[in-house]
Amino acid sequence: xxxxxxxxxxxxxxxISIILAAFLSALVxxxxxxxxxxxxxxxxxxxxxxxxxxxxxxxxxxxxxxTGLAVAVAFHARMFNIGGEGQxxxxxxxxxxxxxxxxxxxxxxxxxxxxxxxxxxxxxWAYIPAILQAKRGSHIVITxxxxxxxxxxxxxxxxxxxxxxxxxxxxxxxxxxxxxxxPTFFDMFGSPENxxxxxxxxxxxxxxxxxxxxxxxxxxxxxxxxxxxxxxxxSETAAKYAGISPTxxxxxxxxxxxxxxGLMALNTTMGEAERLVLNAPEGAGFIGIAVALxxxxxxxxxxxxxxxxxxxxxxxxxxxxxxxxxRELVTVIQALVILFTGAxxxxxxxxxxxxxxxxxxxx
Amino acid sequence: xTFFAKTLGTVAALALSAGAALxxxxxxxxxxxxxxxxxxxxxxxxxxxxxxxxxxxxRDIELQSEAQREQALRRFAEAGFNPVVTTGFSMSxxxxxxxxxxxDTKFVTIDGFVDPGEHPNVLSILFSEHEGSYLVGMMAAQxxxxxxxxxxxxxxxxxxxxxxxxxxxxxxxxxxxxTVIANMTGTTPAAWNDPxxxxxxxxAQISQGADVIFAAAGGTGLGVLxxxxxxxxxxxxxxxxxxxxxPGKVLTSMLKRVDVAVFxxxxxxxxxxxxxxxxxxxxxxxxxxLDDNNAALVSDDMKAAVDAAxxxxxxxxxxxxxxxxxxxxxxxxx
Numbered sequence: 293x294x295x296x297x298x299x300x301x302x303x304x305x306x307x308i309s310i311i312l313a314a315f316l317s318a319l320v321x322x323x324x325x326x327x328x329x330x331x332x333x334x335x336x337x338x339x340x341x342x343x344x345x346x347x348x349x350x351x352x353x354x355x356x357x358x359t360g361l362a363v364a365v366a367f368h369a370r371m372f373n374i375g376g377e378g379q380x381x382x383x384x385x386x387x388x389x390x391x392x393x394x395x396x397x398x399x400x401x402x403x404x405x406x407x408x409x410x411x412x413x414x415x416x417w418a419y420i421p422a423i424l425q426a427k428r429g430s431h432i433v434i435t436x437x438x439x440x441x442x443x444x445x446x447x448x449x450x451x452x453x454x455x456x457x458x459x460x461x462x463x464x465x466x467x468x469x470x471x472x473x474x475p476t477f478f479d480m481f482g483s484p485e486n487x488x489x490x491x492x493x494x495x496x497x498x499x500x501x502x503x504x505x506x507x508x509x510x511x512x513x514x515x516x517x518x519x520x521x522x523x524x525x526x527s528e529t530a531a532k533y534a535g536i537s538p539t540x541x542x543x544x545x546x547x548x549x550x551x552x553x554g555l556m557a558l559n560t561t562m563g564e565a566e567r568l569v570l571n572a573p574e575g576a577g578f579i580g581i582a583v584a585l586x587x588x589x590x591x592x593x594x595x596x597x598x599x600x601x602x603x604x605x606x607x608x609x610x611x612x613x614x615x616x617x618x619r620e621l622v623t624v625i626q627a628l629v630i631l632f633t634g635a636x637x638x639x640x641x642x643x644x645x646x647x648x649x650x651x652x653x654x655x
Numbered sequence: 656x657t658f659f660a661k662t663l664g665t666v667a668a669l670a671l672s673a674g675a676a677l678x679x680x681x682x683x684x685x686x687x688x689x690x691x692x693x694x695x696x697x698x699x700x701x702x703x704x705x706x707x708x709x710x711x712x713x714r715d716i717e718l719q720s721e722a723q724r725e726q727a728l729r730r731f732a733e734a735g736f737n738p739v740v741t742t743g744f745s746m747s748x749x750x751x752x753x754x755x756x757x758x759d760t761k762f763v764t765i766d767g768f769v770d771p772g773e774h775p776n777v778l779s780i781l782f783s784e785h786e787g788s789y790l791v792g793m794m795a796a797q798x799x800x801x802x803x804x805x806x807x808x809x810x811x812x813x814x815x816x817x818x819x820x821x822x823x824x825x826x827x828x829x830x831x832x833x834t835v836i837a838n839m840t841g842t843t844p845a846a847w848n849d850p851x852x853x854x855x856x857x858x859a860q861i862s863q864g865a866d867v868i869f870a871a872a873g874g875t876g877l878g879v880l881x882x883x884x885x886x887x888x889x890x891x892x893x894x895x896x897x898x899x900x901x902p903g904k905v906l907t908s909m910l911k912r913v914d915v916a917v918f919x920x921x922x923x924x925x926x927x928x929x930x931x932x933x934x935x936x937x938x939x940x941x942x943x944x945l946d947d948n949n950a951a952l953v954s955d956d957m958k959a960a961v962d963a964a965x966x967x968x969x970x971x972x973x974x975x976x977x978x979x980x981x982x983x984x985x986x987x988x989x
Contacts, residue, residue, distance in 0.1 A: 570843070
């Protein structure tokens, strides 16, 4: 076996990547004349040392879990779904329609219906690229990314011309009715005397995201369909030979992937904004790619990577608040982490692999 | 810095603001960012002017995501900043959500609207963009020899249609047969910063006969102004005075004094009068720019006609239709 141990693959490689990224970020912060240690302290304090900071970190992490899982599921079938952004936008439309037009007596019912709405709309948006790939061989990377733009245009049209309340300036729907407001972490864990998670947007959707992680694990490793998806991903010809229909696998995988991306809208649209705004996913669909890469397409890895990116987002906000670090630089720091953990994965992996092999030969 | 020290700081800041109104103001820019050469930058300039003239200091932040809107408002309010000034209509819903939790903090939403009955500590500042656009529309129609003028908008939202509608009404008031070509750059926020597309739209309008083009498109407008100057036709700038960008080629600029709104809010400080303030021609919140760069382009007749219309609008004798009042425009079809 010329492979390195699993723990090194799962833990050591991402860890080294993050340390490298952190080191480069520190150099960048030094270069603009700020203190990197102070900056790091600000990030940790703002994102992890207070319950409201955790509230934001987990809120962002929830988004990234959904989109990360969406990309990961498609990865298992060797498909690159970069349309998470568009699928999440259209998923938001599903959430908005459900919340605005069905009178719900209780948020739990609204949540179930909105979950269905988000998943169905997101899946439907992924269905078209999937069927084009399966039947016509149009490359999924090209079609899904183009569908992001179409989704933005569709959403803009619907918001401006149909769902926007009369006289309102912003292309957004009216606020959702009171009964559809999801309980936030503050409602669940805090009280006026104990202001845990006060005013943070993390909400009950977080638990749905965790449940989705478990469900994806069961699907991929414990069901027949998951086995077929992985088999198809490893070799299309072998899968065909074994009687697995490529069309069926491509379409079903993309439907699951799109549905997961759509679910993200529960968090942003129903949980946080309580109305549908333009550009609600805010790039989380693309961050999902980095999350899935970093999490090695494993739901637990996706969970951890999502937490890390949640920390980066919330910590980055804190930097912008209290340090004289411009917004663009916060993006640079986030981008460095993505670059090292996602794109430059092999740069760390290969030398490490060689090191482990050399050590093994010696012993 | 420990949590304890931070809390102490917050308490101290709160105590100060309660006692002598010494709190610093804070400014929150919309997602377009601080240096967009347009709307947000005007706000920044107003704040800078305030800081230079009073020697005071303020804190500002550029937002990165929707979720940060409420977060930024709360963090600044909790840290004792007062007033908290925000730009962009997208801030009004978050302000409505948090204002009640911080009754001692004054919030300002520029371009947004928050019901003053529900939230007595919020000042909504709105501009009558249609009135200013009406005036530059008149000037455009007078300067045009072909009878065709153009409009390039940024993102296709009601606010920009309000600009276009006022512009078309002004043009039709001067020349009822004038043709107004209106194009929007896009449907996503990227449309605010796409000078190449702006340039293409300007070229397309020129080929349809337009010889004056009004750009209300943020950074995209820079491409429109450049192309107009290159092709030898006139353009109209927006928000800030953009006449200097191409001297002698920019007919005028539709001014929207976001900087004045920020400056005055910061000057009033914690004693800010809240409610709804509409800055129109009468309040000099909007207007047209006249300086050395375009003096040769604006004839005396033009100036007289525009100033007469201005007086009429201020006096209430001339009503310019506001697109956002009923989502339709009598002078222009979108």
